[in-house]
Amino acid sequence: xxxxxxxxxxRGIAKSYGATPVLQDVNLTVESGxxxxxxxxxxxxxxxxxRILMGLETPDAGTIHLRGQDATRVPAAQRNIGYVPxxxxxxxxxxxxxxxxxxxxxAGVSERDAEPIVQHAAEMLKISDxxxxxxxxxxxxxxxxxxxxxxxxxxxxxxxxxxxxxxxDFKLREQLVDDLRGLQQSWNATxxxxxxxxxxxxxxxxxVAVLAERTIVEAGTPEQLYDAPERIETMRLLGxxxxxxxxGEIAERNGSLVCRTPLFEFAVRPDNGAVSASHRSVxxxxxxxxxxxxxxxxxxxxxxxxxxxLLQEDLGGEEIVYLDANGVSLMTVVRHDTFEGTIPDxxxxxxxxxxxxxxxxxxxxxxxxxxxxxx
Amino acid sequence: xxxxxxxxxQLGQIIYYIILWLVAIAFFxxxxxxxxxxxxxxxxxxxxxxxxxxxxxxxxxxDAINRPNFWEYFRMSFVFSIGAVAIAIVVAFLAAYSFSxxxxxxxxxxxxxxxxVRMVPAAAVVVPVFMMYNAFGWNKTFHGMLLFYxxxxxxxxxxxxxxxxxxxxVRFDETALVNGGSRLHVIFRVVLPQVKPGLVAAAIFNLxxxxxxxxxxxxxxxxxxxxxxxxxxxxVNQGGSVDWSFIASLSLIYMLPPIVAIFLFQKYLLxxxxxxxxxxxx
Numbered sequence: 310x311x312x313x314x315x316x317x318x319x320r321g322i323a324k325s326y327g328a329t330p331v332l333q334d335v336n337l338t339v340e341s342g343x344x345x346x347x348x349x350x351x352x353x354x355x356x357x358x359x360r361i362l363m364g365l366e367t368p369d370a371g372t373i374h375l376r377g378q379d380a381t382r383v384p385a386a387q388r389n390i391g392y393v394p395x396x397x398x399x400x401x402x403x404x405x406x407x408x409x410x411x412x413x414x415x416a417g418v419s420e421r422d423a424e425p426i427v428q429h430a431a432e433m434l435k436i437s438d439x440x441x442x443x444x445x446x447x448x449x450x451x452x453x454x455x456x457x458x459x460x461x462x463x464x465x466x467x468x469x470x471x472x473x474x475x476x477x478d479f480k481l482r483e484q485l486v487d488d489l490r491g492l493q494q495s496w497n498a499t500x501x502x503x504x505x506x507x508x509x510x511x512x513x514x515x516x517v518a519v520l521a522e523r524t525i526v527e528a529g530t531p532e533q534l535y536d537a538p539e540r541i542e543t544m545r546l547l548g549x550x551x552x553x554x555x556x557g558e559i560a561e562r563n564g565s566l567v568c569r570t571p572l573f574e575f576a577v578r579p580d581n582g583a584v585s586a587s588h589r590s591v592x593x594x595x596x597x598x599x600x601x602x603x604x605x606x607x608x609x610x611x612x613x614x615x616x617x618x619l620l621q622e623d624l625g626g627e628e629i630v631y632l633d634a635n636g637v638s639l640m641t642v643v644r645h646d647t648f649e650g651t652i653p654d655x656x657x658x659x660x661x662x663x664x665x666x667x668x669x670x671x672x673x674x675x676x677x678x679x680x681x682x683x684x
Numbered sequence: 685x686x687x688x689x690x691x692x693x694q695l696g697q698i699i700y701y702i703i704l705w706l707v708a709i710a711f712f713x714x715x716x717x718x719x720x721x722x723x724x725x726x727x728x729x730x731x732x733x734x735x736x737x738x739x740x741x742x743x744x745x746x747d748a749i750n751r752p753n754f755w756e757y758f759r760m761s762f763v764f765s766i767g768a769v770a771i772a773i774v775v776a777f778l779a780a781y782s783f784s785x786x787x788x789x790x791x792x793x794x795x796x797x798x799x800x801v802r803m804v805p806a807a808a809v810v811v812p813v814f815m816m817y818n819a820f821g822w823n824k825t826f827h828g829m830l831l832f833y834x835x836x837x838x839x840x841x842x843x844x845x846x847x848x849x850x851x852x853x854v855r856f857d858e859t860a861l862v863n864g865g866s867r868l869h870v871i872f873r874v875v876l877p878q879v880k881p882g883l884v885a886a887a888i889f890n891l892x893x894x895x896x897x898x899x900x901x902x903x904x905x906x907x908x909x910x911x912x913x914x915x916x917x918x919x920v921n922q923g924g925s926v927d928w929s930f931i932a933s934l935s936l937i938y939m940l941p942p943i944v945a946i947f948l949f950q951k952y953l954l955x956x957x958x959x960x961x962x963x964x965x966x
Contacts, residue, residue, distance in 0.1 A: 398855035412863040
């Protein structure tokens with residue numbers, strides 16, 4: 310389990326506040342040089358997990374292994390991790406410049422050596438002109454950038470960024486996402502980054518860990534998690550717009566497995582014989598972008614079904630279309646560069662059966678659709 | 685119409701200020717009386733109706749300053765006020781940090797207990813304190829007096845400072861800790877600069893308290909530890925009658941330092957009087 314380059318490992322971490330459990334049996338391994346994004350819905354416990362890593366909270370159970378050593382009881386001051394807290398906590402009594410230089414000053418870096426680091430961090434975050442100001446003279450977004458600058462100014466090998474871009478305007482976010490990614494690569498440092506924004510998670514990460522229901526349900530590369538999630542929570546949480554889910558029933562016909570949904574039937578290829586009689590009722594997951602609006606005629610091997618358009622949400626380059634198909638609500642994405650003209654009220658949807666992922670009631674993936682006649 | 689309402693409001697404002705000034709003057713009259721009395725001769729002082737125009741004399745002030753031990757008492761007033769408040773602020777700040785951050789079990793009850801010392805009238809605690817000091821052998825000693833005043837200043841300072849410290853987010857502490865700062869660094873370099881107004885408020889309030897304290901100084905103090913208020917009380921009866929000129933002139937001298945201090949730090953005084961709940965612009 311533990312690779313040679315493992316720099317950080319959570320083992321069986323549990324934490325509750327009073328009677329409310331926040332984290333349960335959290336296991337996660339981080340390789341050196343990884344950009345790992347802990348992704349989860351708001352209030353999932355991401356911040357608590359980061360605070361445990363920083364040494365600001367003590368886990369009720371489990372251990373943290375940092376740079377090859379059990380660090381569960383190591384005081385925060387000795388963990389040597391760069392930290393951008395969710396609350397910026399900029400010192401109001403010193404200037405922006407001194408705030409950014411603060412970790413360096415505490416580490417005993419001389420002023421001469423610290424200055425270029427501060428300047429570089431400020432430049433990257435476009436706050437060079439604010440260095441002389443006091444934090445209370447800054448806007449919310451500016452404070453946030455100062456906090457990020459202070460976090461990355463620390464010279465170390467692990468950085469924790471706790472939802473650092475939340476609430477920033479779109480353009481700045483996009484640019485900072487690129488900058489942070491570039492920074493991490495040029496330093497070859499390990500970044501732990503939390504967010505509740507799926508797109509941010511998928512864009513930034515080498516690996517994504519999905520935190521839901523108080524634990525890490527799944528971790529892997531963005532491609533793995535997006536295209537072939539092992540858990541239903543992963544598919545539900547990771548992606549925008551949200552994935553569609555249909556109730557299904559597994560039945561055996563002519564020696565092969567078939568899944569029946571209110572809309573259509575499709576053949577199922579079980580994962581290692583994972584589908585059995587106990588999985589009779591299942592949930593079928595389907596990404597919105599896998600649903601196409603069929604033009605006349607039909608694509609080969611595609612499943613088709615009639616649907617009614619309920620609502621269209623224009624996002625500029627693409628459109629989210631809410632559909633009602635035989636009483637089942639579905640969402641699809643129509644890209645303006647691939648679909649011309651207006652969308653009629655009544656349409657036929659077409660989808661590739663391999664995009665259908667079958668989950669057992671306990672949330673584990675048990676199979677995938679296969680093209681008709683390919684069983 | 686609007687103009688009329690405007691002039692009505694103006695009239696209301698004028699009445700408001702007249703009442704305000706009348707109340708202020710009523711409260712200020714005794715001070716004015718002392719001020720004038722300090723420069724009157726004994727005969728003019730007690731004349732009725734009071735004489736507003738008179739030829740001022742500095743004799744009374746000269747007399748007060750030349751009383752035996754005046755400078756010694758004056759010095760002790762400064763030493764005890766500043767010394768006791770300094771000790772109290774240091775202790776109270778550290779205690780307030782602990783209460784605010786570590787929240788030991790029973791914090792609220794302890795905070796209440798501490799303040800209850802100041803709720804009872806001073807006369808009620810005189811006897812136990814006197815007996816305790818006798819047992820320690822601290823009566824009439826310098827350190828006994830100093831520690832007594834420090835002890836009396838701590839609860840109030842603690843209350844004010846805890847209010848301020850609770851207002852300083854613990855996230856500031858954490859940022860320092862994760863960057864390798866020690867607890868002492870957090871306390872003195874991160875938190876302290878952010879509660880300076882609280883420190884000033886607590887200090888100015890207790891300075892005034894110690895400066896004016898009479899009862900304990902009279903009972904627990906002795907040679908070498910007496911402050912001006914005791915001189916004021918004991919010097920009254922010289923010559924068989926009340927020496928108003930002496931009271932007025934000594935009071936005037938003694939009033940000056942706190943008046944200057946209050947003038948300089950008046951905004952902090954409000955903070956103190958409201959236990960740090962009203963911060964105003966500090």
